[in-house]
Structures are given as structure tokens and as C-alpha cells.
Amino acid sequence: GAVVSQHPSRVICKSGTSVKIECRSLDFQATTMFWYRQFPKQSLMLMATSNEGSKATYEQGVEKDKFLINHASLTLSTLTVTSAHPEDSSFYICSARPQTRANEKLFFGSGTQLSVL
Amino acid sequence: GESVGLHLPTLSVQEGDNSIINCAYSNSASDYFIWYKQESGKGPQFIIDIRSNMDKRQGQRVTVLLNKTVKHLSLQIAATQPGDSAVYFCAEASMEYGNKLVFGAGTILRVKS
Numbered sequence A: 001g002a003v004v005s006q007h008p009s010r011v012i013c014k015s016g017t018s019v020k021i022e023c024r025s026l027d028f029q030a031t032t033m034f035w036y037r038q039f040p041k042q043s044l045m046l047m048a049t050s051n052e053g054s055k056a057t058y059e060q061g062v063e064k065d066k067f068l069i070n071h072a073s074l075t076l077s078t079l080t081v082t083s084a085h086p087e088d089s090s091f092y093i094c095s096a097r098p099q100t101r102a103n104e105k106l107f108f109g110s111g112t113q114l115s116v117l
Numbered sequence B: 001g002e003s004v005g006l007h008l009p010t011l012s013v014q015e016g017d018n019s020i021i022n023c024a025y026s027n028s029a030s031d032y033f034i035w036y037k038q039e040s041g042k043g044p045q046f047i048i049d050i051r052s053n054m055d056k057r058q059g060q061r062v063t064v065l066l067n068k069t070v071k072h073l074s075l076q077i078a079a080t081q082p083g084d085s086a087v088y089f090c091a092e093a094s095m096e097y098g099n100k101l102v103f104g105a106g107t108i109l110r111v112k113s
Helices: none
Strands: A003-005 A010-013 A020-026 A033-036 A044-051 A067-073 A076-081 A090-096 A112-116 B010-014 B018-025 B032-038 B043-050 B057-060 B062-067 B071-079 B086-093 B108-113
Touching: A003 A090, A010 A020, A020 A033, A020 A067, A020 A090, A020 A112, A033 A067, A033 A076, A044 A067, A044 A076, A067 B062, A076 A090, B018 B108, B032 B062, B032 B071, B043 B057, B043 B062, B043 B071
Parallel strands: A010 A112, B010 B108
Antiparallel strands: A003 A020, A020 A076, A033 A044, A033 A090, A067 A076, A090 A112, B018 B071, B032 B043, B032 B086, B057 B062, B062 B071, B086 B108
């Protein structure tokens, strides 16, 4: 099956710093990638839809200036958590769907556990 | 469909028994449904999917049932094994909403040996 690689898997940072998370589709091209956040013992919450070559579409309540998304190529999307605070600590997961299969399942990365001190 | 501040329900089954995990979805326009399995600290892993023009689909040891009338989805796991212990999420998508995948609340499955 298709592989989505997410890096880093775990990051600890100080409050006020910025953290970048990378999401790569390894063996397929993805026009669209999705970023989710998951708090402990809760479901995945969609944060934004990352579109290659254009601006990301953010879900209601998600601050676009805080969670910067860049989708520079058909295989790479990045999420930057700017000026991170302890309440941003969470499990961030990216996903992608092959370009040619627009209405089929998403493939997920392995997630990034962000801890802000 | 975000679930905020809710504790996930837990289903405990004996090894070898069948498991049934239920999910109520929210959008009557959803036309594609997926079950994912998530182990601790990992991303969701695809189990099985079903489109709205079907009411049942079988995979290896798993069956998904869809009841569009009451917006209900279930996942049946036959001969449950300890390796099946995980959190299970249903997810829904619709062409109308750009095929964004929205996750349900999730169920913890614990398999007792």
C-alpha cells in the first residue's frame, strides 16, 4: 500500500519556539494532504487541508497564523507550529490520498508527538 | 465532527470471541466510510471501507455493515486476537464536502487472554 512518512516522530520544545513537522508521500503523488490533531483518549480532529501550490484550507477554530501549512510539491507538506505553548502539546498526524484516487481512503503518517515545556 | 472532552468507550472481549464495534455517523450526505485501527503512539491503520451503495462488505476476519436509514456503521471482528487490541475509529467522507475525512469518537477494544 501507499506509504506516508512523517518526521519527526517526537519533539520536545520550549514555549515560544516554532516546530516544523514534515509529511511526505513516498510512493505516490498527493495533490491534497490533511493535517489532524489528536489529544489523549480523543478522536482525530481535522485541522486543515493542504493543497499543493495553493493556500491551505483551515477548519473552523484553527488559527492559520499559528499553524502554518506549506505544500510545496506533490509529495511534501509541512506544518509549522509557531510560538508553541503548552496547550499546543498534542499528537499531530498527517494523511494523504493518491492524486488519481480522489474518493478513496487516506493513508496516514505515523504521527508526531509534540510536547511544549 | 470533533469529539471534545469525551472518554472513549471500551469493549472488552475474550480471545477467540467475535467483536462488534458500533459507530453512529453524523452526515446523511456521507457516501464513503472507513474503519481505522490505531495503536498507542501510532497513526491510524486502514482496516476496511464501504461505499454508500453497499450495506455489507467483508475482508479478512472483518466485516463492515452500513445502515444508512439510521446512520449506523459497525465493524465485526471474527475470532478476536490479542493483537486486535487497539482503538478503533470510524470515519466518513462525502464528495459534497470535498472528501474530507471526519472521524467518529472511537472505541477501545481490549482482548482478554
